[in-house]
Amino acid sequence: MKRVSQATWDFLIVPRRCICGNPLALGDLLPSAFSSTARPSSSSSTIRSLVRPSQKPKARLLHTSTPLSVIPKAQPTQSAKLAALHGRLELPNKYPLTTLGRALIDPTAEPQHHLNNNSLSTVGNVLLGYYASEYLMVTYPRLPYAILKAAMEGYIGHKALAAVGTGWGVEAAFAPGTTVDPGLLQFNRLAPGTPWVPPYAGGLGFNPPMRQRKMMPPFEHNPSLEKQMAAEPEAMRRAWAAAARGKQDAIPLEGAMANFVRATVGGVYLHAGGLLATKEFVSAHILSRKLDVDKLFQFEQPTRELSRLCVREGFQQPIARLEKETGRYSRHPVFIVGVYSGEEKLGEGQGGSLPEAKIKAAISALKGWYLYSPVTGVDLPSKTDAEPDAPFSPSFIDVGDVVS
Amino acid sequence: MVVRGLQAVSKAQNGIGAFILQCKRLEFNFCDVGGSSRGMKGFLRTRLATFAKENPQIEIVVAPRPHKHPIIRGTYINNREKVVCVRNLEVLQVLQKAELLRDASGVKLKKINKPVQSLNESVRGIWSPYHAKGDDVYKV
Numbered sequence: 018m019k020r021v022s023q024a025t026w027d028f029l030i031v032p033r034r035c036i037c038g039n040p041l042a043l044g045d046l047l048p049s050a051f052s053s054t055a056r057p058s059s060s061s062s063t064i065r066s067l068v069r070p071s072q073k074p075k076a077r078l079l080h081t082s083t084p085l086s087v088i089p090k091a092q093p094t095q096s097a098k099l100a101a102l103h104g105r106l107e108l109p110n111k112y113p114l115t116t117l118g119r120a121l122i123d124p125t126a127e128p129q130h131h132l133n134n135n136s137l138s139t140v141g142n143v144l145l146g147y148y149a150s151e152y153l154m155v156t157y158p159r160l161p162y163a164i165l166k167a168a169m170e171g172y173i174g175h176k177a178l179a180a181v182g183t184g185w186g187v188e189a190a191f192a193p194g195t196t197v198d199p200g201l202l203q204f205n206r207l208a209p210g211t212p213w214v215p216p217y218a219g220g221l222g223f224n225p226p227m228r229q230r231k232m233m234p235p236f237e238h239n240p241s242l243e244k245q246m247a248a249e250p251e252a253m254r255r256a257w258a259a260a261a262r263g264k265q266d267a268i269p270l271e272g273a274m275a276n277f278v279r280a281t282v283g284g285v286y287l288h289a290g291g292l293l294a295t296k297e298f299v300s301a302h303i304l305s306r307k308l309d310v311d312k313l314f315q316f317e318q319p320t321r322e323l324s325r326l327c328v329r330e331g332f333q334q335p336i337a338r339l340e341k342e343t344g345r346y347s348r349h350p351v352f353i354v355g356v357y358s359g360e361e362k363l364g365e366g367q368g369g370s371l372p373e374a375k376i377k378a379a380i381s382a383l384k385g386w387y388l389y390s391p392v393t394g395v396d397l398p399s400k401t402d403a404e405p406d407a408p409f410s411p412s413f414i415d416v417g418d419v420v421s
Numbered sequence: 422m423v424v425r426g427l428q429a430v431s432k433a434q435n436g437i438g439a440f441i442l443q444c445k446r447l448e449f450n451f452c453d454v455g456g457s458s459r460g461m462k463g464f465l466r467t468r469l470a471t472f473a474k475e476n477p478q479i480e481i482v483v484a485p486r487p488h489k490h491p492i493i494r495g496t497y498i499n500n501r502e503k504v505v506c507v508r509n510l511e512v513l514q515v516l517q518k519a520e521l522l523r524d525a526s527g528v529k530l531k532k533i534n535k536p537v538q539s540l541n542e543s544v545r546g547i548w549s550p551y552h553a554k555g556d557d558v559y560k561v
Binding site for chain 2: 097098100101103104105106107161164165166167170171172174176177180181183184185186200300303304305308312313314316317318340341343351353367387418
């Protein structure tokens with residue numbers, strides 16, 4: 018596998034935290050920071066350990082005074098592309114170019130976790146999930162779980178984030194390597210036709226995807242499931258296994274771009290002012306995009322669901338009434354049907370046949386219920402992140418989906 | 422499952438929230454010997470540093486293009502390019518051309534007839550003959 022540039026790993030200047038989260042002391046860094054020039058022997062051992070990651074490197078005790086492998090500083094700061102990207106996103110000066118450069122290195126290009134964007138993108142994914150879910154839950158408190166998940170996917174799924182990254186003008190390197198500009202996205206490309214399972218499917222706050230959501234004992238003989246398993250291609254099975262382990266050695270452009278955007282958000286949190294700055298960044302770049310939540314619904318039995326909803330809420334049973342019609346016996350009849358609960362009109366639909374119009378009326382009534390949005394005076398829970406004593410008016414909490 | 426979610430991807434609305442300048446790279450090409458590059462070379466000497474500082478969003482490349490007229494080549498986020506020939510232009514005229522390329526969006530030029538372009542649906546809705554009443558039947 019091709020790797021990112023190691024020629025510049027000598028410039029060991031920027032400190033980082035060790036795996037356990039303890040910040041590194043300056044005294045620990047200094048010997049290693051100058052080791053590349055002052056002590057060629059220790060420097061060469063560092064490079065060797067970087068070049069061959071399969072061998073267990075001896076000097077991996079990150080919070081001791083042994084040579085450290087840290088983020089390269091020299092080359093990213095010389096890249097015009099990277100500086101332009103920094104300027105385009107209007108990131109503050111506190112946000113180092115080295116972090117932005119590291120966000121552009123996918124784990125498939127550089128497996129060592131402290132040189133790639135894996136940890137940054139994990140932080141970013143958590144924050145994106147937090148802000149997207151609170152925004153959706155407060156804006157549409159009655160949204161069914163399936164629609165909420167679809168909307169989360171629409172805002173912070175890998176396709177949406179890849180579109181964000183492309184819109185930032187990030188270009189990808191043809192292949193990771195030693196001569197690649199640090200302002201290019203580096204990742205190992207997935208061969209065409211190879212199945213790939215996106216990590217973080219469903220965004221944060223949701224369970225990881227499960228392949229089989231069947232209610233059945235796992236070890237019982239089940240011919241239909243066995244047939245299904247046998248029909249599944251071997252490559253797909255391997256992709257699922259790799260995704261479950263969190264180790265994929267190649268990734269499509271979309272996935273790498275999404276990881277970069279997540280890592281940038283993580284970097285904003287770490288460097289540019291914590292939760293407040295992250296909230297602003299996420300709402301400016303990701304939640305300001307347009308997503309029609311009302312187009313995400315697919316009902317199976319809307320009339321039945323509306324009837325169950327009326328029973329649950331104690332409304333009178335819904336009745337569909339024909340309001341207007343034209344050309345009943347012609348080639349293009351039009352029926353307007355309204356669905357009523359007592360005197361209250363819940364919804365209206367138009368269709369070429371009576372059942373179609375009735376179903377559309379039920380769908381419109383259900384969407385009217387599910388897409389309820391408080392007009393004003395409701396705060397996002399993250400309002401209290403910055404100032405814990407701020408006055409807070411909580412959102413309405415719905416009892417949940419209609420189950421029929 | 423009663424209701425299922427469909428897949429959709431959010432659409433960008435540049436300027437609502439964050440604004441991303443669409444010009445991502447400007448390449449300035451000049452010739453050392455040609456007289457038509459005089460203004461361009463003056464621009465590179467006197468104005469380019471300020472221009473670059475004022476526009477940190479743009480990656481700036483300066484490259485020789487021997488025995489040819491000087492050009493400015495803008496590359497945009499939609500991966501299109503816009504090239505302007507700046508032969509025999511004075512320093513300030515070159516600066517104007519650079520600003521023109523900076524402010525361009527990179528999309529093909531086309532005539533826009535509608536006063537508003539929006540992803541949002543009309544607030545007023547579409548007129549329906551079935552809902553209009555009395556004298557308003559034919560009013561939009």
